[in-house]
Each structure stands twice: as structure tokens, then as C-alpha cells.
């Protein structure tokens with residue numbers, strides 16, 4: 001919290017899906033919200049901005065590729081200059097380039113590792129000094145159940161999401177004494193554009209393995225992200241919270 005009483009919250013991948021729901025959740029506390037996305041067109045981001053403005057919060061959106069270090073440094077430099085602080089960072093941007101390892105090209109590997117994992121390094125490093133100075137801050141990064149259990153066709157994706165788990169635990173140890181909490185959320189099979197792209201047969205196979213018998217809703221993930229960034233979770237750091245309907249226990 002800062003002197004204005006409203007937290008400054010940066011959400012990558014905030015234009016749609018889980019990121020949009022996280023932003024809507026933070027809007028309930030009148031946070032000042034910065035969305036980052038890299039959609040080819042601005043329509044989803046504009047829709048999210050409109051939904052947030054309806055709730056009366058201060059919000060802005062930026063199209064920035066979070067895998068590109070210089071762009072991230074410029075973005076956060078600008079945010080810190082204007083707001084003076086960042087209270088919450090949600091590292092949520094992510095992509096898939098699924099194919100069997102036998103066929104996986106170097107480009108598919110690099111793209112997924114860069115967008116899903118290097119971005120977390122880029123954005124976290126860009127805020128950490130400010131958070132240390134504030135002696136407060138919450139960072140939540142979006143991992144995945146497949147970072148824990150693997151998934152056929154996702155060697156790149158599951159490696160990136162497992163990498164987030166290791167990164168989270170290490171950074172949590174490094175900054176705990178400075179009042180900063182660092183956690184990850186590992187969603188299971190959530191109903192967003194990312195999973196809408198999956199063939200029906202794959203969807204059915206996933207559903208059969210979920211004890212709760214259904215896909216998750218992005219709102220159900222957003223609730224946990226929000227809670228992790230609240231005082232109710234003040235004794236949690238370095239944790240990976242699974243939100244997966246029982247797919248992995």
C-alpha cells in the first residue's frame with residue numbers, strides 16, 4: 001500500500017483470459033492497474049480497459065513484448081517514474097508452441113522459453129529494486145500443472161513452467177527479509193483462448209483426468225492470485241499453489 005492508499009499493480013498478459021480476470025479482481029479494491037499484452041490487435045486490450053474503467057479504476061494498457069529485455073526496462077522505468085512504486089507484479093504472459101520433441105524446432109523452444117520464463121526474469125528484475133526500497137511487494141508468476149507432471153507435446157512449455165517454480169523459490173529466499181513475498185500459481189486446465197485452440201479429443205482426455213470433472217474458470221485462478229497478494233497470505237512465500245480441480249494432488 002502507498003500513501004494514496006491504492007496499490008500499483010502490473011499484470012503481464014492482462015488483455016484477456018486469466019490476466020483479464022486478475023485485473024478485474026484487483027479493480028474491486030480500486031488499485032491502479034497497468035496491463036501489458038502483446039496481442040496482434042488491440043481489441044481484447046480495449047475491451048478489458050473498458051471493463052475496468054466501468055469499475056472506476058485508474059488503468060492503462062501497453063503493448064510490449066515481455067521477452068525483450070530492453071522493452072521491459074523502458075516500460076518499468078516509465079511506470080516507476082510516474083507512479084513511484086510497484087506494489088504487485090503478476091507475471092502472467094504466456095504462449096504455447098506444442099509439438100512432439102522429435103519435431104520441435106529451435107524456434108519453438110526459444111519462443112516459449114523467452115516469453116514464458118525469460119519474461120519473468122526480465123519483469124521481476126525490473127521491479128525488485130523498487131520493492132526492496134519500499135520494503136514491501138508481492139510477485140505472483142503463472143506456472144502450470146504441466147510444469148509439475150509434464151505433458152506430451154509440451155517439452156518447451158512444461159520446461160518453462162517448471163523453470164518458474166525454481167525461479168520463484170530462489171527469489172523468494174533472496175528477498176524475504178526485505179518484506180517481499182514471491183509465489184507462483186499453477187493452474188490446471190482453464191477455459192481460455194489458450195485451451196480453446198486444443199483439439200476436441202485432447203480436451204476430452206484432459207477432462208477425464210480431472211476429479212472435479214470440469215475445466216476451471218479464469219476467475220477461479222484470479223481469486224487465488226489476488227489472495228496471494230493480500231494480507232491474508234502474509235505468511236506465504238516461495239509457494240506454488242495448484243488450482244487444477246484435483247488433476248494433480
Ligand SMILES: NC(=O)c1ccc[n+]([C@@H]2O[C@H](COP(=O)([O-])OP(=O)(O)OC[C@H]3O[C@@H](n4cnc5c(N)ncnc54)[C@H](O)[C@@H]3O)[C@@H](O)[C@H]2O)c1
Nearest residue numbers: 013015017018037038039065066093094144187190192194
Ligand atoms: N489456460 C490454461 O489452461 C492455463 C493453464 C496453466 C497455465 N496457464 C498460464 O496462464 C497464463 C495466462 O494464460 P491464458 O490462458 O489466459 O492465455 P491467453 O492466451 O488467453 O492470454 C495470454 C496473454 O499473454 C499475452 N502475451 C503473450 N505473449 C506475450 C509477450 N511476448 N509479451 C507480453 N504479453 C504477451 C497475450 O497478449 C495475452 O494477454 C499463461 O502464462 C499460461 O501459460 C494457462
